[in-house]
Structures are given as structure tokens and as C-alpha cells.
Amino acid sequence: MAGRPDGDPAFQQPNGGDSAWAQELLDQLRPAGRDPRRLVDWLARTVSASVCLQDDRGGLLAGEWLPLDSAVFADVAAGRVSAASLDDGARHVRLVGIRRPGPGPGAGAVLAVARPEPFDRRATEILGRTVGILELLLRERESAESGRRLRRATADLRLAILQLLMVEDTVSARRVAAGLWPGLLEQDSARVYVLEGTAAERDRLADACVDATEGRALVVRCPAVDEHVIVVGPSADVGERLRSLVADRRGTFLGGSPRQRLALTATAYGQAVTALAVARFRSDRYAVYAARTRPARLIDPAALRAWAAAVLRPLDQLPHHVRAELLATTRLGLEFTAVNAAKVLGVSRNTVRARMDRVAALLGADLSRLPVRAVAHAALDTEAAQGPYDLSGGAPGPPTRARLTELLGTSALRSWAEGLLGRLDEDGRDLRGTLRAWTGADAHAERAAQVLGVHAQTVREHVRAAEPVLERRLTAGGTDLYEVVLAQLVTGELPVPDVGTPGPGTPNPDQPDSPVHR
Incomplete structure (x- = not known):
């Protein structure tokens, strides 16, 4: 040698x-x-x-x-x-x-x-x-390769921050973001945007969003939908920059939420996804979540808040961070599928289902029933929007649960519900009857078809035909579908469910999540 x-x-x-x-x-x-x-x-x-x-x-x-x-x-x-x-x-x-x-x-x-x-x-x-x-x-x-590892680590860090925001842990999200993007989450509120392109172009679209926003927004490749990029924009000019970006890229669409508190990032994300569905049919390929009349606005705020607090009271015995985690997971699980909620949160779908089952057991709610999900969603949404019930200001003790039938029985709500569902009466195919059977069958087309004596494909076609009439997504589930179900509860087309006390076998609130086998 x-x-x-x-x-x-x-x-x-x-x-x-x-x-x-x-x-x-x-x-x-x-x-x-x-x-x-x-x-x-x-x-x-x-x-x-x-x-x-x-x-x-x-x-x-x-x-x-x-x-x-x-x-x-x-x-x-x-x-x-x-x-x-x-x-x-x-x-x-x-x-x-x-x-x-x-x-x-x-x-x-x-x-x-x-x-x-x-x-x-x-x-x-x-x-x-x-x-x-x-x-x-x-x-x-x-x-x-070093550049790729750095970009991957940065993308993972952005996703971790988004997941912390999704479960309302804004303190940790700010702490993580401060290292690389000082001041990014200093404001208490932000808008959430969802951009849609093709899966093959998603990385380039995300990079373009980073360049366009110049470090003033949190840009995340959506872990649930391969074609989506999520942008959390505290800065006021982020929306305009993203609109300019979409205008220059054919086949790209943009949906945005109204400004929401950072703790309501999950709610804002759902609103942006809803707006994205509208953007696909607009010439400028951009839409903001419509501030249309919501049923919650037609109910006395104090009574609604007290009702929601009474429904969620069994969760109050949990440690604060556990309660917040369970509620945030359940809100996402009600808005999206368990699989997509798991991807957004960075946990397994069994974990999502275990947390939701734990909440369902504590509330005595059968979340396999669509009307129950709609009512639970209303309670969760009320607390998310108005905050936990405050006993200060003269309240002598825990809130007394008002009957849901009383909350839904106001003339204003009935007028809203009849106006919404009445749009379907002008169609000769009895879309209203089909929709009533479909929601009564928990959105199962086959079961609804057996009740109506028609083919399941006919049920699906009628439900899809009702979507543009009601201006709401139904087959995708989430807030739009729950509003329609609430309208049916108001008009009596569906029985009002009893989201009551927990039944036997309620798990210990201190017991950790366990896998669910289904």
C-alpha cells in the first residue's frame, strides 16, 4: 500500500x-x-x-x-x-x-x-x-439535501404551530413561533385562508405564498387535503397579497374567513373551507365566508350561553388543558371526518375517536345521530364564540339548563327556518321531503331510500340538488349541514334530541384517552 x-x-x-x-x-x-x-x-x-x-x-x-x-x-x-x-x-x-x-x-x-x-x-x-x-x-x-432538510424542518414547525392553534394553545403557539418568526402571532386575532391548486403544484404554491406574504403569515401545507395550502394571516394585507397571487395563477382558488380570535383558529379554518367551495364558482376565484344570518344570532345570547354551559357542565370537572383539548378535537371531528381531523391535529384517528367518545359519554350524547351532532355542535360553537360561562356579575351558581325546545321556539327562529327550508318547496321533486328523510336517517342515503321507497341514487341526486338552493354544503357535513338540521328541529320536521346527563359506564374524567375499535 x-x-x-x-x-x-x-x-x-x-x-x-x-x-x-x-x-x-x-x-x-x-x-x-x-x-x-x-x-x-x-x-x-x-x-x-x-x-x-x-x-x-x-x-x-x-x-x-x-x-x-x-x-x-x-x-x-x-x-x-x-x-x-x-x-x-x-x-x-x-x-x-x-x-x-x-x-x-x-x-x-x-x-x-x-x-x-x-x-x-x-x-x-x-x-x-x-x-x-x-x-x-x-x-x-x-x-x-441540507436545504431540503431545512425546508422540511421549517414546514414541520409551521404545522406544529397550526396544530397548537387548532387546540387553542395560543401560548405555546406563540412560544414556538417566536424563535423563527418574531412577532408573527403578537396580535390576538387573524384570518385563515385556504388556497386550492393541484397536488403536483402544491409545494410551489406554498413557496409562492411564503414569498407573497413576506413572513407576515403562517403558511402550512394542509396535512388533510393534498391540494390545499393553509395561511393564517394576522396582518391586514395578507388577503390582498393572496388575491393577487391567485389572480396570476390559473386553476387556483382562495377562500377566507372573517377575522377571528387566535383561539378560534379551528372555527376560522372551517369557515375558510366553506368559502373555498364558493370561490370555485366565482370568476375571480376568491370568496370570503358569508356573514349570513346564523340561527345563534336569533336566540337570546344570555339564554343560549347558559344552555351551552349547562350542556357542557359535565366537562368542567376535567383539568383545564384536558377540557380544552377534548373540546377542540370534538369541534374539528364534528366539522370534518375523523381521518381529516386527525391529520390536521397531528394525531391518530383512533385518538380523535377516543376523545370524541369520551366527550359523548360525559355529555350523555349519541354522536352517531345527526340531530345530536347538530345540537352538540351548537353548544360547542356557542362556548367557542362567547367563552366559558362566567359566574361573575351576580349569577348565584351554575347555570340552569333551559329547554332546547324553548330556545328553538321563538318566532324569529321559526321565520328563519321556514324561509330557509321553504326555498325547496318550489322544486317539483319534493327536495324538502327527501332532505327530511336523509337527515332523519343520519345522512345515510340507503336508509333514506328505504323509507321513501326510491333508489339511493335518487336520494343523493336530490340532496346535491338542494345544495345550491339552500346555498349550503350538505354532503360534506359540518356547519352548513348542522344549520339545516337545526332548521328542521325548529319546524318540527325532526324531533328535538335530548342531549342530557351521562349514562352508566361514563369513564373517569381523569382516565387518559384509550384507543377505540370500530
């Missing part, structure tokens, strides 16, 4: 003869050809040898596997010698260390070249020049 210093003339001296290989070697630096594997294959052909490129632990990076002396390989990989020559009588082998970026004597990779003939001046020079090119390519690849 003989070591070669880096400055050995054999690795530096130009060849005055055949120079075609030099041009071919330079071609390896063209943008389309920068691939270490391609360069190793070229070296093998050019010097008529077997070539192997390994990392410093012996893993194969390119070329074909060669049996090598482990001690010699270790010396080159560790940087104790920069190169070595071996001759076992049957082949001539050269090992050369490819230096890694940064400090330290070790090699990032080892190039081994074996051929039956000795290395002449031409082969030696080609090998030396190739080592220099390989070092550049490996440095470029390492730099690109």
Missing part, C-alpha cells in the same frame, strides 16, 4: 495527447448531467475499469460493488491517507478519498477503480480530474 498526497503531480499534470475525454468530463457539469452515478459510469467506460463509489461507512453510492481491503479502505475513509494504490497480481486498484464539506480530516466518500492493466499516465490523469468533479457534485448534492 502506498499513500498519495493531494498535491501529487500525477493527479494534476495535464495530458497533451488525447483530449476528447476532457470535453466529455466537462459535459458532466452541465445542469442535465450532474449525477455522480452517471459520472462513475463514464469513468468506468473511459479507463476500461470497474468503478465503485462508497460512502465513508462502506455503503454503495454508485457503480458496481468491488471487494476491497478493509484496512486500506478505513485509512482512506478516515483521511489518514488521501489515496492508495493496490496490486494483487490480478488487478490494479486505486482508492481516492472524496473530501466532505466542512472541517475534519475524514472523507465523505471513497472512489475505488480496478483494472487489469496498470494505470498509465492518461488513466491517472482522468482519475484525478474525475475526483475533482465528483467532489463538486457531492458537495452540491449535500448542499441541496
Whole structure:
């Protein structure tokens, strides 16, 4: 074994003869050809040898596997010698260390070249020049990989902040954001936007959002929908910047929420998704969640708040952070599917279902029933919008539960409900009757079809036909569907459910979540 210093003339001296290989070697630096594997294959052909490129632990990076002396390989990989020559009588082998970026004597990779003939001046020079090119390519690849790791870590951090906001942990979200984006979440409120493009273009769309907002917004690749990018924008000009971005990108749509408290990020996200559905049918491909009349606005605020507090009172015995986590998860689980809620929160779908089952048991609510989900959603939404019930101001004790039938029996609510559902009466297909059967069957088309004596596909077509008439998404579930169900409760088309006291078998509130098998 003989070591070669880096400055050995054999690795530096130009060849005055055949120079075609030099041009071919330079071609390896063209943008389309920068691939270490391609360069190793070229070296093998050019010097008529077997070539192997390994990392410093012996893993194969390119070329074909060669049996090598482990001690010699270790010396080159560790940087104790920069190169070595071996001759076992049957082949001539050269090992050369490819230096890694940064400090330290070790090699990032080892190039081994074996051929039956000795290395002449031409082969030696080609090998030396190739080592220099390989070092550049490996440095470029390492730099690109470091950039990818940094972008992935930054994306993961943005997602973690969003997930903290989704469960109302604004203190932790601010703490995490302060390290990289100081001041980003200083304001107490923000708007949430959802942009939709194609899954293939989603990364470029997210990068464009980061550039457009100039660090004034939290940009997250949606973990639930591959085509979506979520933007939390505390700054007032974020919306205008995103609208300009969408205007310049065909096939891209933008939905936005009204300004909400950071603790209501999950609510704002649902509103932005609803607005996105509207944006798909608008010429400017942009829509903001409509501030239309909500049934909660037609109920006495104090009575509604007291009712919601009484419904949710069984959860008050839980530690504050556990209660907040359960309620935030349940709100998302009622608004979206358990699978999508799990992706947004960064937990398993079994965890989402376990938390929702725990809440259902504590409230005595059968969340498999659509009317019950609508009522539970109303209670959760009321607390989210108005905050927990405050016993200060003269309230003598815990709120007394008002009957839900009394809250829904006002003339204002009845007028709203009849006006909403009455839109369906103008259609000759009895959309109202189909919708009543469908919601009564907990949104199961097959069960509704059995009740009506029609085909399940007819039920689905009627429900889809009712969506533009009511200006609400029904098949996707969530707030729009629950409003329609509340209207049916008001008009008596559905019986008002009893979201009452917990039944036997209620789990201990201090017991941790457990998986659910369904």
C-alpha cells in the first residue's frame, strides 16, 4: 500500500495527447448531467475499469460493488491517507478519498477503480480530474439535501404551530413561533385562508405564498387535503397579497374567513373551507365566508350561553388543558371526518375517536345521530364564540339548563327556518321531503331510500340538488349541514334530541384517552 498526497503531480499534470475525454468530463457539469452515478459510469467506460463509489461507512453510492481491503479502505475513509494504490497480481486498484464539506480530516466518500492493466499516465490523469468533479457534485448534492432538510424542518414547525392553534394553545403557539418568526402571532386575532391548486403544484404554491406574504403569515401545507395550502394571516394585507397571487395563477382558488380570535383558529379554518367551495364558482376565484344570518344570532345570547354551559357542565370537572383539548378535537371531528381531523391535529384517528367518545359519554350524547351532532355542535360553537360561562356579575351558581325546545321556539327562529327550508318547496321533486328523510336517517342515503321507497341514487341526486338552493354544503357535513338540521328541529320536521346527563359506564374524567375499535 502506498499513500498519495493531494498535491501529487500525477493527479494534476495535464495530458497533451488525447483530449476528447476532457470535453466529455466537462459535459458532466452541465445542469442535465450532474449525477455522480452517471459520472462513475463514464469513468468506468473511459479507463476500461470497474468503478465503485462508497460512502465513508462502506455503503454503495454508485457503480458496481468491488471487494476491497478493509484496512486500506478505513485509512482512506478516515483521511489518514488521501489515496492508495493496490496490486494483487490480478488487478490494479486505486482508492481516492472524496473530501466532505466542512472541517475534519475524514472523507465523505471513497472512489475505488480496478483494472487489469496498470494505470498509465492518461488513466491517472482522468482519475484525478474525475475526483475533482465528483467532489463538486457531492458537495452540491449535500448542499441541496441540507436545504431540503431545512425546508422540511421549517414546514414541520409551521404545522406544529397550526396544530397548537387548532387546540387553542395560543401560548405555546406563540412560544414556538417566536424563535423563527418574531412577532408573527403578537396580535390576538387573524384570518385563515385556504388556497386550492393541484397536488403536483402544491409545494410551489406554498413557496409562492411564503414569498407573497413576506413572513407576515403562517403558511402550512394542509396535512388533510393534498391540494390545499393553509395561511393564517394576522396582518391586514395578507388577503390582498393572496388575491393577487391567485389572480396570476390559473386553476387556483382562495377562500377566507372573517377575522377571528387566535383561539378560534379551528372555527376560522372551517369557515375558510366553506368559502373555498364558493370561490370555485366565482370568476375571480376568491370568496370570503358569508356573514349570513346564523340561527345563534336569533336566540337570546344570555339564554343560549347558559344552555351551552349547562350542556357542557359535565366537562368542567376535567383539568383545564384536558377540557380544552377534548373540546377542540370534538369541534374539528364534528366539522370534518375523523381521518381529516386527525391529520390536521397531528394525531391518530383512533385518538380523535377516543376523545370524541369520551366527550359523548360525559355529555350523555349519541354522536352517531345527526340531530345530536347538530345540537352538540351548537353548544360547542356557542362556548367557542362567547367563552366559558362566567359566574361573575351576580349569577348565584351554575347555570340552569333551559329547554332546547324553548330556545328553538321563538318566532324569529321559526321565520328563519321556514324561509330557509321553504326555498325547496318550489322544486317539483319534493327536495324538502327527501332532505327530511336523509337527515332523519343520519345522512345515510340507503336508509333514506328505504323509507321513501326510491333508489339511493335518487336520494343523493336530490340532496346535491338542494345544495345550491339552500346555498349550503350538505354532503360534506359540518356547519352548513348542522344549520339545516337545526332548521328542521325548529319546524318540527325532526324531533328535538335530548342531549342530557351521562349514562352508566361514563369513564373517569381523569382516565387518559384509550384507543377505540370500530
